[in-house]
Amino acid sequence: MIEAFTSLSSQSSKKQLNSILLEETKVTYLVGKLGEIDHIKEDFLLSTNDSDDSTREFILRLQEHLLSLSYEFEIGWMRRTDDALPPLITKEFDSAQMRILRAQRVVSTLLKNSTLTRDDALDVLRGYPLKDLRLAHDNLLASNNDLNLLSQDLEREIRRTELNYEILLIITVIIASCVAMLSSYLVYKRKIVKPLESIFSITSAVPILNTAGDTSEGLADLQVVEKELQSSDNGVLEIRMLRQMVSGLLNRLVLSCMALNDLSMTDPLCQIGNRRSLDIYGAKAWKQAVRTVSPIAILMIDVDHFKQFNDVYGHTTGDQVLVSIASCIAKALRRPLDDCFRYGGEEFLILMYDVSAENFDHFCHELRASVENLSIEHLGAEAGRITISCGGCYVFNPCSLSLDDAIQRADQELYRSKRQGRNQVSIYSLERPWFVKPPNNSVNI
Secondary structure, three states: OHHHHHHHHHHHHHHHHHHHHHHHHHHHHHHHHHHHHHHHHHHHHHOOOOOHHHHHHHHHHHHHHHHHHHHHOOOHHHOOOOOOOOHHHHHHHHHHHHHHHHHHHHHHHHHOOOOOOHHHHHHHHHOOOOOHHHHHHHHHHHHHHHHHHHHHHHHHHHHHHHHHHHHHHHHHHHHHHHHHHHHHHHHHHOOOHHHHHHHHHHHHOOOOOOOOOOOHHHHHHHHHHHHHHHHOOOOOHHHHHHHHHHHHHHHHHHHHHHHHHHHHOEOOOOOOEOHHHHHHHHHHHHHHHHHHOOOEEEEEEEEOOHHHHHHHHOHHHHHHHHHHHHHHHHHHOOOOOOEEEEEEOOEEEEEEEOOOHHHHHHHHHHHHHHHHOOOOEOOOOOOOEOOEEEEEEEEOOHHHOOHHHHHHHHHHHHHHHHHOOOOOEEEEEOOOOEEEEHHHOEEEO
């Protein structure tokens, strides 16, 4: 009632305050969860048990925490509903989400190893992106302080406006008291029937996951149903026990679907993201780049004369070559928000977020040289070893181009590299295209 009247003069301020308070709740929750990850890592580092079972138990515990945390971003109260916040705060929150998604994939990939040693776990903890989760924790703490100061300023502004509505406050209290008494009466009547109807309606709303697209929204809906059942305490003891039983079953279903979803987003041969992962992760990264007006780059990679290699050396050896190249690409990506995907066959795709044109150009040539330096024999190629051709698209302003258009531009540059003789890098920019021949490091503008 108070909001209905005060919104006549302070609707905009209240809407902004609600958005800030919601965002502050999200940041506080996320800071706490990241702190729990630090406790998990500290317990492992201080542990004197060096057995493989202890290491796997730690990795499983870390994976479960990251899985739960990453999907918290998809449930209703964690979704972003208002972009009218300072860009730096928005960017820090989104960056934390991307780091968590990357960390989840790294931990999930590590679990696929048949044996896990304490050194494997320590390598993961010392490397990115798990190491960067601490930086995300500190940055979110600073953002939380900024949000708190901003909310305090808005609260003072609203408080000045609400001084003119003291009479309305008295009326509202009277009405609220009547409503509370009526509500108490209705709650008493619904102690048996309504809780049972609630269980039926909630479980009837369990969604069918669309496996052809992004299943995260469906999994988030499942989590909402599970949490709604778990948090409710209406009804007599037997009804509460029934709620807990159904909630437990839904929780096991959610965890199983999360694990299957993670498997469906990983290429089984190269152990990197597949096309489905690109569609989901790429769309999120591109949306974030548009929101923060950050540059973004796409790099398409194709193994030169790969068909001839398979004809000469066999498909089994060809698969080993693809695994080696995928590993080389993954090692070359040093930033937590960059990612690589198997685009199809012998083609790979790299997405680099918030990268400068100079660094992107240097990375492309360094990657081409790294693959060539693997010195994998290929007698069917002119160089006598495996090489790659690269086509890139650098977008200064992602608002002017879609992800699909950027991939198409990068694919065109890839074919340009092939036409010019392969083992080359060709990059297109919206403002200035250039073509580079790696053998003599010359640049054609």
